[in-house]
Amino acid sequence: MTIKISSKDLKITPDIEKSVEKKLTQRLKRHGQKQDADKITAVRISERKPNTRVDVDMPYLNFYIHAEAVTTDGVLGGIDKCIDILERQIEKYKTRMNKIRTKGGSRKRDILDIVPDDVLLTPAVSDDDPAYKIVKVEGKPQTMSIDEAVLQMEVLDYRFFVFIDADTDSANIIYKRDDGNIGLIEA
Secondary structure, three states: OEEEEEEEOOOOOHHHHHHHHHHHHHHHHOOOOOOOOOOEEEEEEEEEOOEEEEEEEEEEOOEEEEEEEEEOOHHHHHHHHHHHHHHHHHHHHHHHHHHHHHOOOOOOHHHOOOOOOOEOOOOOOOOOOOOOOOOOEOOOOOEEOHHHHHHHHHHHOOOEEEEEEOOOOOEEEEEEOOOOOEEEEEO
16 A cells, blocks of 8 residues: 655654554555555645644545544544544445345446546636635546446545446436435436
8 A cells, every 4th residue: 555645734754654654554454455556545634733634535446535534632543533434434335335236236346436636726816816716626527327426426425426427428416415315417
């Protein structure tokens, strides 16, 4: 597992870096994660006294799972909370995959590649700047079936998900409704 650690407002010592890598590899080893050499687990750490925020983006099979924690327990306490969240997401994913397999369904894992979204934009300052600023840019939507998109949205715990339908080659949006169901917007 390749781990990239970045920090803001905090100096990461080699001891902290080794501890973070050790915790991630040991606790997530039991999930049998097979990593490609080009896949990177990104750990972002920032500190505003007394809180420490830890964000972890990790590839698992063909999905990216995300966890974030804000804690007063320091970097290692935040890592522990993030790992707990990642383990729950992995178990949720495995359970859903097992349910699908028992119903006779099959997955095309080669279609489920998700592009990492580590790009931040800082707009140029001018007199006619809008009241908002773009802080995150997602990759282009992936081609997948509606079932695969629902599974991806559930695993990532998103409220909505944009994808390209494999059957119609058109952009679609799925979203969680207030009644617990899933809505589909076809474009």
